[in-house]
Amino acid sequence: MDGTASGRWQASISQWNGLVYKIPRARLKETEDIPELNTPGVYFLFGNECGQEFVYVGEADNVQKRILQPHLFEKNGSQWDDAVIYVTPDGSLEKGRVKYLEHYFYKQACDCARYIVKNGNTPTESQVRREVRDSLMIAVENIKLIMPTLGYKVFAPSKSADPSPKIMLHLAGKKAKAEGYLNADGSIIVRKGSTFCLTETNSCKKYLKERRAELIKQKQVVNGEFVEDVRFTSLSTAAGCILGASVNGKDLWLYPDGKSFKKKNSQ
Structure with missing residues (x-):
């Protein structure tokens, strides 16, 4: 997005309404030109601490606003480097869906055991209809496909x-x-x-x-x-x-x- 690999990234897949952004911490306040980030979404905060990679999985009604706020794990001196954010331009990610995805990706990150998971508590799993769950699994598979291209193998089994x-x-x-x-x-x-x-x-x-x-x-x-x-x-x-x-x-x-x-x- 900025003409450099160390800048902001946008990733998408043909015939899918989802968008995935990778935003370096230093460029987060410059994302006012991305209106989708002011909508509901799921986000991942990546960093490295003592030689060990870590991830925090979160969700928010306004992703950009939430990421700019401090997280509990940061109170101990931890600092994330990059945010990876999943949103939909059509606003279809209502609260129940992002909560379901947050729980799902948290469990996946824990099960794969490649990264330290910084969440202090297990996110609540929201109950969604089967047809909604099936549509969310399409998003899950696409995000798993995109994530390694952004440099993170958090969902690759160890x-x-x-x-x-x-x-x-x-x-x-x-x-x-x-x-x-x-x-x-x-x-x-x-x-x-x-x-x-x-x-x-x-x-x-x-x-x-x-x-x-x-x-x-x-x-x-x-x-x-x-x-x-x-x-x-x-x-x-x-x-x-x-x-x-x-x-x-x-x-x-x-x-x-x-x-x-x-x-x-x-x-």
């Missing part, structure tokens, strides 16, 4: 949902033990049931402390144990969060034969 056999890695420290497996992109999924050291060493870097605090706040770690599978962007970030120390994860994550990731992949 490797944790892959039923094929996996080679597990394990990590053992003095106060924590964990299992996980690698994704093709170099990230690692730490398995539910892995333990977590509640104390931190003096070497623990700020970004690790913040990530650890977020795991506890989001109740992904409860009483020193992972209660769900959690994705980390690197072996070192995962190991550092688990042990509460700045460490080289390639030395500490081991294959079933006892060889470290570093040693096995340097052969």
